[in-house]
Amino acid sequence: MTVHPLLAELALRAGARAHRTVTACSCRAATLADRPDATVVRHADTVAKAHAPGTDPAALAPRLALAAGLPDVLLAPLAATPAELHGRLVTFWPYGDPVDPADPDAAPWEAAGALLARLHRIPAPAGLPPMRGPAKAAHAVARLTAAGPHPAVAAVVGAWRALPAWARAEAPMPEPGAVCHGDLHLGQLVRHPAPDGPWRLIDVDDLGVGLPAWDLARPAAWYACGLLPPDEWTRFLDAYRAGGGPAVPASGDPWAALDVAARALTVQTAARAVTKSAAQGRSLDEVEQCLVDACARMGSVPPQLAADSAK
Amino acid sequence: MQCPKCHAQMHTYNRNGVQIEQCSNCRGIFLDYGELEALTRVESQWSQPAPPPPVAPQAYPAAPVAPAWGAPAPHGGGHHGGGHYGGHHRHKSFGHMLFSS
Numbered sequence: 152m153t154v155h156p157l158l159a160e161l162a163l164r165a166g167a168r169a170h171r172t173v174t175a176c177s178c179r180a181a182t183l184a185d186r187p188d189a190t191v192v193r194h195a196d197t198v199a200k201a202h203a204p205g206t207d208p209a210a211l212a213p214r215l216a217l218a219a220g221l222p223d224v225l226l227a228p229l230a231a232t233p234a235e236l237h238g239r240l241v242t243f244w245p246y247g248d249p250v251d252p253a254d255p256d257a258a259p260w261e262a263a264g265a266l267l268a269r270l271h272r273i274p275a276p277a278g279l280p281p282m283r284g285p286a287k288a289a290h291a292v293a294r295l296t297a298a299g300p301h302p303a304v305a306a307v308v309g310a311w312r313a314l315p316a317w318a319r320a321e322a323p324m325p326e327p328g329a330v331c332h333g334d335l336h337l338g339q340l341v342r343h344p345a346p347d348g349p350w351r352l353i354d355v356d357d358l359g360v361g362l363p364a365w366d367l368a369r370p371a372a373w374y375a376c377g378l379l380p381p382d383e384w385t386r387f388l389d390a391y392r393a394g395g396g397p398a399v400p401a402s403g404d405p406w407a408a409l410d411v412a413a414r415a416l417t418v419q420t421a422a423r424a425v426t427k428s429a430a431q432g433r434s435l436d437e438v439e440q441c442l443v444d445a446c447a448r449m450g451s452v453p454p455q456l457a458a459d460s461a462k
Numbered sequence: 463m464q465c466p467k468c469h470a471q472m473h474t475y476n477r478n479g480v481q482i483e484q485c486s487n488c489r490g491i492f493l494d495y496g497e498l499e500a501l502t503r504v505e506s507q508w509s510q511p512a513p514p515p516p517v518a519p520q521a522y523p524a525a526p527v528a529p530a531w532g533a534p535a536p537h538g539g540g541h542h543g544g545g546h547y548g549g550h551h552r553h554k555s556f557g558h559m560l561f562s563s
Contacts, residue, residue, distance in 0.1 A: 250561070255552060336563065373560075381525045406529050436555045
């Protein structure tokens with residue numbers, strides 16, 4: 152991996168945070184992520200994150216404040232306000248142990264469900280911006296259509312256009328909203344303190360007020376597409392219900408509440424997969440094809456609009 | 463009752479909760495008034511979990527409900543909700559997907 156100036160300085164800042172000094176140390180900084188939308192560096196017990204270019208400081212501040220005030224659910228930042236570095240907003244976090252990507256069977260589905268239920272039940276603080284889930288889905292679809300023709304585009308875009316405007320980030324989400332994470336996946340859970348502390352949610356970039364079903368929708372989409380085994384879906388959903396999560400009815404069929412968001416997440420994941428496969432000049436693999444096939448099937452079944460979300 | 467076509471004995475079967483008579487000889491099927499509509503209704507609700515069979519005890523717990531646009535049920539399986547799951551070995555691509563936005 153090439154070390155660009157932001158990465159190098161981020162490592163230096165994380166080191167300075169970790170040791171409260173700028174003198175040389177023998178630790179080696181580890182790059183946890185270096186994507187266009189985020190660069191994340193770990194140094195000892197400190198993690199520094201450079202947020203996406205163009206991140207609005209006025210939107211990040213209340214998200215950070217919420218994490219700082221909700222340490223039982225979200226990993227709390229080390230500093231309440233972001234620093235600025237190479238034109239990017241930088242936040243500092245304690246290191247937490249992630250789910251081992253090599254062992255997704257060890258995924259803490261119960262903890263994920265319970266944490267989301269707790270998050271969804273807190274009253275939304277004044278000034279918290281909207282959850283960014285629909286905006287991210289719209290972004291994925293925009294990138295897909297910009298990437299040029301592909302045989303899967305029609306199915307994915309067709310499923311997208313059938314969604315209500317709020318799910319496409321073209322209208323406000325249904326009221327009343329709950330506090331949502333906005334981008335739940337297994338990379339968003341860490342144990343703090345490492346290695347065996349309680350599980351916490353990380354990544355506040357998409358946190359905000361919105362339809363809580365969105366946070367359940369990615370596992371729901373995986374399950375619906377035949378990718379996530381039924382028992383893992385059940386563990387997640389049952390833990391969420393046991394925690395009194397408001398996104399779905401306490402018992403019975405949850406799909407009226409989940410349908411639109413799960414469709415949106417299926418479309419988003421399919422759009423990302425098709426864009427990625429095209430960029431790599433390869434055909435869709437079996438898993439990616441499952442997502443596109445699900446999008447194609449959506450055309451014959453109109454979205455279930457829950458009574459209070461039919462906008 | 464007797465088959466109106468070949469006059470052999472007809473037997474009663476239960477299909478998705480609908481009683482139908484089938485001829486033991488020519489296999490022809492006799493439907494009472496409303497039964498065709500009942501079968502059509504059941505077919506259109508194929509995504510919903512089927513009512514439990516009247517006799518056979520359920521050997522496995524029913525799979526959780528899935529949407530109608532979900533993956534088709536695995537061959538031979540009585541439940542709906544996904545035909546893949548990857549068995550013991552998750553597909554590498556899905557393993558990656560679990561951790562990405």
